[in-house]
Amino acid sequence: MSTDKKLRSYDWFGKSDKMGFVHRSWLRNQGYPDDYFQGRPVIGICNTWSELTPCNGHLRDFAEVVKRGVIEAGGFPLEFPVTSLGETIMRPTTMLFRNLAAMDTEESIRANPLDGIVLLTGCDKTTPSTLMGACSVDLPTIVVPGGPMLNGRYKGECVGSGSFNWLIKEKQKVALYSDADIHAMEIGAARSQGHCMTMGTASTMACMVEALGLTLPGAAAIPAVDSRKKVMAQLSGRRIVEMVKEDLTLSKILTRKAFENAIVVNAAVGGSTNFIIHLLAIAGRLGVELNLDDFDAIGSKIPLLLNLKPSGKYLMEDFYYAGGLPVVLKEMQQYLHNEVMTVNGRPIGENSGEAACYNDDVIATVDKPIQNESGIAVLRGNLCEQGAIIKPSAASPELMKHRGRAVVFETIEDYHQRIDDPDLDIDETCVIVLKGVGPKGYPGMPEVGNVDLPEKILRKGIRDMVRISDGRMSGTAAGTVVLHVSPESAVGGTLALVQDGDMIELDVENRRLHLDISEQELQDRRAAWVPPAPMATRGYVKLYIDHVQQAHLGADLDVLRGGSGSEVTRDLH
Ligand code: FES
Numbered sequence: 001m002s003t004d005k006k007l008r009s010y011d012w013f014g015k016s017d018k019m020g021f022v023h024r025s026w027l028r029n030q031g032y033p034d035d036y037f038q039g040r041p042v043i044g045i046c047n048t049w050s051e052l053t054p055c056n057g058h059l060r061d062f063a064e065v066v067k068r069g070v071i072e073a074g075g076f077p078l079e080f081p082v083t084s085l086g087e088t089i090m091r092p093t094t095m096l097f098r099n100l101a102a103m104d105t106e107e108s109i110r111a112n113p114l115d116g117i118v119l120l121t122g123c124d125k126t127t128p129s130t131l132m133g134a135c136s137v138d139l140p141t142i143v144v145p146g147g148p149m150l151n152g153r154y155k156g157e158c159v160g161s162g163s164f165n166w167l168i169k170e171k172q173k174v175a176l177y178s179d180a181d182i183h184a185m186e187i188g189a190a191r192s193q194g195h196c197m198t199m200g201t202a203s204t205m206a207c208m209v210e211a212l213g214l215t216l217p218g219a220a221a222i223p224a225v226d227s228r229k230k231v232m233a234q235l236s237g238r239r240i241v242e243m244v245k246e247d248l249t250l251s252k253i254l255t256r257k258a259f260e261n262a263i264v265v266n267a268a269v270g271g272s273t274n275f276i277i278h279l280l281a282i283a284g285r286l287g288v289e290l291n292l293d294d295f296d297a298i299g300s301k302i303p304l305l306l307n308l309k310p311s312g313k314y315l316m317e318d319f320y321y322a323g324g325l326p327v328v329l330k331e332m333q334q335y336l337h338n339e340v341m342t343v344n345g346r347p348i349g350e351n352s353g354e355a356a357c358y359n360d361d362v363i364a365t366v367d368k369p370i371q372n373e374s375g376i377a378v379l380r381g382n383l384c385e386q387g388a389i390i391k392p393s394a395a396s397p398e399l400m401k402h403r404g405r406a407v408v409f410e411t412i413e414d415y416h417q418r419i420d421d422p423d424l425d426i427d428e429t430c431v432i433v434l435k436g437v438g439p440k441g442y443p444g445m446p447e448v449g450n451v452d453l454p455e456k457i458l459r460k461g462i463r464d465m466v467r468i469s470d471g472r473m474s475g476t477a478a479g480t481v482v483l484h485v486s487p488e489s490a491v492g493g494t495l496a497l498v499q500d501g502d503m504i505e506l507d508v509e510n511r512r513l514h515l516d517i518s519e520q521e522l523q524d525r526r527a528a529w530v531p532p533a534p535m536a537t538r539g540y541v542k543l544y545i546d547h548v549q550q551a552h553l554g555a556d557l558d559v560l561r562g563g564s565g566s567e568v569t570r571d572l573h
Pocket residue numbers: 055087088122123124162195196200202
């Protein structure tokens with residue numbers, strides 16, 4: 001299929017007037033021959049490379065490989081940088097800047113003479129942010145996920161990035177590891193270029209874009225340093241040129257059914273809870289109807305097929321050797337909309353038709369899954385009028401129904417100050433309540449929901465307690481952790497009104513989260529509630545606080561929902 005539609009870039013390079021001269025002439029300083037300006041599709045390679053984003057540190061090389069493919073297919077590649085978000089480095093949290101990066105991506109695409117886009121992504125926020133921005137422009141777009149690191153290794157043991165950090169944090173408290181041990185782990189957990197190699201948020205995002213049909217088949221699991229990753233990048237460069245000719249835009253691929261597929265696949269792979277907030281934001285950019293309850297209705301009864309850390313045994317490298325995501329897609333065909341179109345021009349069901357599993361201990365079958373039910377449970381109740389979430393597969397079965405006394409921390413700093421105080425009145429039956437870590441309250445909704453247990457409880461050998469917050473949780477973490485409570489405490493949600501000693505009831509099976517105080521008491525507390533002082537009075541952070549939406553809507557800025565298309569009505573004069 002090809003269309004005779006005029007290339008968008010023609011409006012820049014095809015003109016014979018003064019501005020056509022200007023557009024071409026300055027670009028020629030990089031040495032492009034005449035034919036580059038004469039009808040070649042111009043492909044923007046949107047690169048989140050940054051030395052400050054370690055997981056994306058190899059993407060400069062990848063851009064060159066993508067360019068090879070674009071040129072082979074007759075396109076004109078132009079690489080451009082966008083805001084990159086390094087999860088392990090940026091303060092106070094990359095989530096504060098996801099929408100900024102999305103805005104940067106959107107405007108960079110729209111303002112330039114681009115016909116098609118390749119998104120080079122990797123670390124947690126770099127995939128959703130660039131995709132959100134690209135959706136608001138809606139050009140033909142393909143994603144090249146940068147790939148996971150090789151498996152972490154330490155003293156003969158396979159260690160997952162992120163997951164092991166939590167273990168170290170806990171075990172440090174009971175002094176099982178020496179400083180030398182931890183130093184060795186620090187190196188052993190990051191053996192190659194690439195993003196976290198557990199089924200954390202970056203791997204989840206890579207699976208998400210493949211399940212949405214936005215990558216070439218099999219792209220998600222290939223390790224960053226495997227030569228086949230570069231082959232995938234080159235082929236993606238070739239393919240985007242054809243996509244421009246076919247006018248295969250994002251909105252033609254990202255239908256409601258594609259989002260439903262992504263929810264099914266995320267449950268089957270045991271993906272991160274961050275998937276929810278990012279998928280909601282992406283759908284919001286396209287005007288696709290998707291809400292929090294869809295994640296429970298579509299995903300919560302899906303069998304878990306992947307035996308990957310943080311909850312399982314293996315890592316992304318093993319997943320790739322076992323056959324990668326196409327095996328999951330093939331196995332899940334009975335749950336998927338197999339007719340949904342993908343970037344290679346074929347339906348997703350056809351793409352996975354040939355997939356073969358090479359290790360069923362890594363990728364299980366629907367008939368014999370790792371767990372019968374995976375996915376996300378969406379909770380409701382007076383403590384979360386707009387919803388909250390929990391990942392049952394990462395939680396302790398014995399805590400899924402629990403009534404406990406609240407121990408409240410007003411901020412994350414308050415938590416750090418008091419959690420290990422020997423005099424803190426807390427035991428393992430209590431519920432840890434953390435406020436002030438939502439989108440507006442922190443601001444930026446950090447991954448702190450899985451706060452550590454008090455040292456005195458860890459010393460008893462106890463590893464899990466019910467924890468509730470308006471924040472997020474790292475995809476590499478686990479526990480009976482209720483997250484994304486909406487409305488958040490900073491805007492006066494019921495979470496703001498919880499006090500030490502209140503009883504809280506969690507009932508995951510019945511999807512209930514309840515603060516057990518009288519309606520009158522609740523009203524009195526609400527009337528007496530004083531909003532916190534604004535966390536910023538200027539700059540991007542003020543803009544963010546003023547416009548960010550609540551977690552159940554995807555925490556995008558209200559002014560960024562929807563799209564403005566690719567047209568720019570005013571010329572450069
Ligand atoms: Fe970048 Fe985990 S820190 S993917």
